[in-house]
């Protein structure tokens with residue numbers, strides 16, 4: 001039997017970095033989790049254990065901390081690009097770097113005091129290769145939203161296993177995970193983030209929904225319409241089902257007032273919206 005090495009990459013996952021930037025008595029915090037992943041000339045290490053081309057994952061972690069000190073973190077996309085470009089430029093054996101960052105927000109409650117910002121997490125995934133190509137995908141996850149009305153679901157296939165009752169008034173709740181691809185690496189990432197987030201929330205609230213799929217498309221479309229610098233949006237949204245409780249055993253009616261919030265199973269609605277002329281994604285989504 002002959003076998004060969006397949007696709008591979010390696011790196012340090014989830015390096016947790018908190019940076020306190022002091023402006024006199026006023027402090028600013030950046031709280032991130034950085035995952036680096038490198039690939040290149042890695043035949044020997046896998047086949048014979050020769051580590052000569054391997055930049056240790058421990059070094060990758062140290063680079064994250066050193067770069068935070070040297071350059072600051074700033075916008076996570078820019079920090080990720082700086083790291084990815086460094087790994088590829090500094091090591092001949094490294095041909096491609098992928099850097100993923102999650103950022104946890106803190107809201108100020110005093111000059112040096114903060115409270116964690118809801119559950120929402122800002123994300124990015126960047127790639128950089130030895131040919132100088134860079135891609136940037138920004139995102140957010142765990143943005144939990146609910147409409148207490150304005151959502152219907154009916155007209156679906158009914159077969160011998162269907163028990164779901166059609167509804168013209170239900171709760172629509174989800175935890176939005178959204179990612180958007182920038183046409184070029186070099187956008188104003190912070191402004192785009194705020195704008196896309198606002199579009200997602202506005203479209204979720206403002207769409208009279210006949211399905212979560214329809215709402216998903218409206219959210220992606222709104223973001224693309226408002227943000228010229230992005231060319232593709234991908235969304236994953238669990239349908240957090242809320243079932244009206246049958247209170248008739250207790251002699252009570254229930255006109256869409258008391259619900260059982262189920263946590264599983266949940267519908268999972270995923271989809272992308274992209275410009276007709278979106279440039280080729282290349283490795284952006286890998």
Ligand SMILES: O=c1[nH]c(=O)c2[nH]c(=O)[nH]c2[nH]1
Nearest residue numbers: 153164210211212213239267
């Ligand atoms: O918005 C919805 N889309 C579905 O595809 C679906 N399927 C289901 O059971 N409920 C729902 N709701």
